[in-house]
Amino acid sequence: MVQLFKFLLKSTKKPIRAHLRGSFIDSLRLNVHAGHGGNGLPQYGGIGGQGGCIYFVAKENTTMRKVAQTFKEKRITASSGEDSSKLRLLGRRGHDERIEVPIGVQVIDENGKIIGELNEENATCIAAGGGMGGCVGTNFLGKPGENRMINLDLKLIADVGLVGFPNAGKSTLLKAISNAKPKIASYPFTTIRPQIGTIGYSDLRTITIADLPGLIEGAHANYGMGHKFLKHIERTRLLLLIVDVFGFRLSPKHAQRNCLENIYALNKELELYDESLLEKPCVLLLNKLDLDGAEGIVKKYKPFIKNLEIGLEQCPESIRPTKLIKFEEIMTISAKNSARVNKVKDELRNVLDRLAESESVPDEEELRLSLQRRVAERGPKVT
The missing domain is CATH 3.40.50.300 (P-loop containing nucleotide triphosphate hydrolases)
Incomplete structure (x- = not known):
């Protein structure tokens, strides 16, 4: 009986403390793994499907907290491309993963390089490209998709x-x-x-x-x-x-x-x-x-x-x-x-x-230089 009570106590989920429920998230680290390319079919020259990509889309009605809750394991994986077969020589492409993020997000790779800035509604950034499908150039072997750590860094956009x-x-x-x-x-x-x-x-x-x-x-x-x-x-x-x-x-x-x-x-x-x-x-x-x-x-x-x-x-x-x-x-x-x-x-x-x-409205100097460039681009007048 004592063991039963201990089990029940352990299985009870602790409620999230009130001050943590609404905490603001403006930075999130994720592992993104694009899909592997499908293998080709050498006998018939079949080409494998490309692996699925992972890309982010800026949307006004979402939050970084929603992204964090959706991907609790901090890992996003796209599906692999389909192998070529007798019934389908051109393998199907892997399913892309489309993740909605707030407007104002910067996508930064592990080296600190900015991959993309999503400052407008529906702005898109590919975070990981899918692997190439198997073909003659790859000896009919599919290539692995990109696998990297990225940071989503939100900077508010306001007047x-x-x-x-x-x-x-x-x-x-x-x-x-x-x-x-x-x-x-x-x-x-x-x-x-x-x-x-x-x-x-x-x-x-x-x-x-x-x-x-x-x-x-x-x-x-x-x-x-x-x-x-x-x-x-x-x-x-x-x-x-x-x-x-x-x-x-x-x-x-x-x-x-x-x-x-x-x-x-x-x-x-x-x-x-x-x-x-x-x-x-x-x-x-x-x-x-x-x-x-x-x-x-x-x-x-x-x-x-x-x-x-x-x-x-x-x-x-x-x-x-x-x-x-x-x-x-x-x-x-x-x-x-x-x-x-x-x-x-x-x-x-x-x-x-x-x-x-x-x-x-450009100032006079900018306007003058702009006119000079336009005249130079047109070249000398031919009569």
């Missing part, structure tokens, strides 16, 4: 990326500005996974905005959420830096930094991770202006914020950037004030529209 230290008010702003429903609390690290919201306008224009886990000093070296955070802002078109007017202190072991020092620190982390991020257009929001004393702090630091070079010498060396970020706009807000939030919505749209216009 705007919210960047800031923990508890700066990013989630509050996202909730006020869009249709997202992020968790909000008065302690750091409320956001532990990316949240995507959509800002809607009266003319049906929409803008996507991503609230990412709070950044901490050393994120470029993978401290805290580290690279898990920073990689998601690579594909955003506009950075939205949000800073607490009263500064930020991660813990009693860390120094209290004022709002100006926090701007330098954020600038430094972006620069050390990828200097090209500083070339992205950026809007700065000084948050929590509704609290007592906020106006005085803004008045004190505003001249330095407008011209970051002025206060660079007084900036602590550990957070002093070598290349400064440029702000398209600097705004003081309270994420709880609807009127100020609406101004932010309008400004984000204006900046993105200006960016789209500058990308679509």
Whole structure:
């Protein structure tokens, strides 16, 4: 009887803990093994079927978690090609494996080489090619399919990326500005996974905005959420830096930094991770202006914020950037004030529209060079 109870206890599956059920997955390692080519038939010159391929297709309505649940053993295998026979000289091709992945996935091989980037709906990437069917050139022996380890690396694609230290008010702003429903609390690290919201306008224009886990000093070296955070802002078109007017202190072991020092620190982390991020257009929001004393702090630091070079010498060396970020706009807000939030919505749209216009219309020098190339391609006029 005791043994029976032990067996029943062991066979009972433990429920998945609540905090693990919804955990965000943005990276997945898989073994992909394409199908073996079928053998040919030397007597009649029959050709074996090609092995099945494995390819990924970008779809909007799927997630990395769904992929991980579908392939729990982290292995995907395609079927082999059919051998040639008297009844079927040309063997059937093996069945391809088609795996749907979220938009924004990079497919990377074991050597770190990017095989494909799936940034649009229905974009396709072959991860492993099937083996050739047996024929004269292979002595009628089928060839093995590709077998490799690949990484699926998801980088969110959004118009705007919210960047800031923990508890700066990013989630509050996202909730006020869009249709997202992020968790909000008065302690750091409320956001532990990316949240995507959509800002809607009266003319049906929409803008996507991503609230990412709070950044901490050393994120470029993978401290805290580290690279898990920073990689998601690579594909955003506009950075939205949000800073607490009263500064930020991660813990009693860390120094209290004022709002100006926090701007330098954020600038430094972006620069050390990828200097090209500083070339992205950026809007700065000084948050929590509704609290007592906020106006005085803004008045004190505003001249330095407008011209970051002025206060660079007084900036602590550990957070002093070598290349400064440029702000398209600097705004003081309270994420709880609807009127100020609406101004932010309008400004984000204006900046993105200006960016789209500058990308679509070439400057005079580019236009002149383009015309010269076209004339040169046509060659001299024959009379």
